[in-house]
Amino acid sequence: MVKRLSDMPEAEANHLRRIDCPTYDDTPLLAGPPLAARRVAIISTAGLHRRGDRPFQPGDGSYRVIPAETPARDLVMSHISVNFDRTGFQQDSNVVFPIDRLRELVADGTVGSMASVHYSFMGAFPPDAARPHAQHLAGLLKADKVDAALLVPV
């Protein structure tokens, strides 16, 4: 079980300590409707995309589009990092991209509805490279009536 960096293998912890994290002066927080009335999109940073889409490259802050009806067999992962497990994704894509779980929560009324399109970035992006893409993406999500994003790292 992974807890804090101090509990991880030294090589892995040192790698994670070296990652430069951005800081922000303040954090915006929006109020909104109850979950049962929200429309939710998944935003992954696992470097996922449909087979045949452009693979991610170092420094790539752009996103790939994953329509909700995309079958799991069409999903591949081209994240540049080698410092995380991929066998879980190979076994079950929902352990990285929980679209079937979100669909179930919509079906039982816990969540209002699910976006028609979901998205993936490749998490090793420099924040400044991703910012314009994220701003553009926010407009696309709103056009799909999405009012909440489920952010899933890898």
Added chain:
Amino acid sequence: MGALGHFLEREGLATAGISLVREHTEKVRPPRALWVTFELGRPLGRPDDPPFQRRVVKAVLDLLARTDGPLIADYPEHVTEDTDFTGWACPVNLAPTHIDSLGAEIERLATWHDRAVAAQGRTTIGISGLDMPAAGAMVNGALAGSLPPAQALKEAIDDLKAYYLEAASAFPDSGTASMRKEWFWSETRLGAALLALQPKLAASDDPQHKILGNLTLIPATERHRLTVTR
């Protein structure tokens, strides 16, 4: 990941996310984070366990109701390590011999990969667009001295690694995921080839080759092997 929470929330979209590295999330201070203790690469915790995954998703989404952030909530469930089969050894003889080759190893795994695809109904191969013998030939060519463009080589290697680990999941008595990764790095021709490629890439004048060799070829936890193979 946390940066996206800032960007999207500022654009008018509420966000809640999973945190895998608490120390990073504490620095970035995204609006709402659910900290989990799962292995990197498994943000929902357990493959093939829909109830477990659903509880995690629900716990993250429940944070959307809160506006008292930036907040980090601790997820109460943990995943224990895979069961350790003491004495597990790869049941399929894949140990390379002196006359063996990377191409032969790739060919020998094909039947196991077929079984894995039949069992899973899918493969995660398909980034490079190459078939596995061609991907292996690219690695061999790189080892022989002609380094292809870094991106093409990286894509071929990612596909090959997926091929090996998916194939190994179909071995009879396939052990745990961590055992199969140990097998990959300590027993396969491909693992040895990647370790041998690292210094060539790191010494290249091409900055993309250097990135591949120094950062995105050998996992941090396996780099200790480099000293013994040089």
